[in-house]
Amino acid sequence: MWDNKGSIIFRVQQPLATDTAPLLSVLNHYHQRLENLFLCQQEALVEQRFELASQLLSHYQALLSAHIQLENSLLLPLHEKVEKPRWASSLYLREHEKILTLVSRAKEKLDAAQSEEGRSPRRGAIALLDYQRTIKGVLEHHEQREEQGLVPELSAMLDLSEEIKLAAQLEALWQQSFAERQDALNALLTQLDLDGLSYTTKL
Ligand SMILES: [Fe+2]
Numbered sequence: 001m002w003d004n005k006g007s008i009i010f011r012v013q014q015p016l017a018t019d020t021a022p023l024l025s026v027l028n029h030y031h032q033r034l035e036n037l038f039l040c041q042q043e044a045l046v047e048q049r050f051e052l053a054s055q056l057l058s059h060y061q062a063l064l065s066a067h068i069q070l071e072n073s074l075l076l077p078l079h080e081k082v083e084k085p086r087w088a089s090s091l092y093l094r095e096h097e098k099i100l101t102l103v104s105r106a107k108e109k110l111d112a113a114q115s116e117e118g119r120s121p122r123r124g125a126i127a128l129l130d131y132q133r134t135i136k137g138v139l140e141h142h143e144q145r146e147e148q149g150l151v152p153e154l155s156a157m158l159d160l161s162e163e164i165k166l167a168a169q170l171e172a173l174w175q176q177s178f179a180e181r182q183d184a185l186n187a188l189l190t191q192l193d194l195d196g197l198s199y200t201t202k203l
């Protein structure tokens, strides 16, 4: 296209993510949002603000649980129909249980640390962050499997219109679970930024 001065105008039309890889883009987006929230909780730990970290971890636990529940109920039953999957559906299910158990233990440890005597808050924070490294490692591998195995295998099995419908359903439900907590999360994140550095993270 040319403008009236004879210069060429490039009209770049970004394709909607949902036109190309709808399921992958939705899953990836929510993995990032969850990771972001987990990191905010770790920022609070670094500052030894255990109560704030505990509240952020509670929200993370609930949102992760909602994420996993939908994967279990909407994606894995479909995945069971994939012939010769790279990783079996049962593996994702077992990993989900493991991840929820690890996060639940991390929450218990964090709450116990607040009333722990005889250990400096700094050492307490280090111990908690060390424990959480396991969660981050397990999650990283699990999400890689979902993004390299589960999702591409479902995409290959479904028609594009079916995939778009499924992705929209997941997006709406996950978005709802974040929206229900958005005000509470914003208030906690504002506390995290009270040092005036304003790193406020958009979740
Ligand atoms: Fe998962």
Ligand SMILES: [Fe+2]
Residues within 6 Å of the ligand: 027, 031, 067, 071, 143, 146
């Ligand atoms: Fe996931």
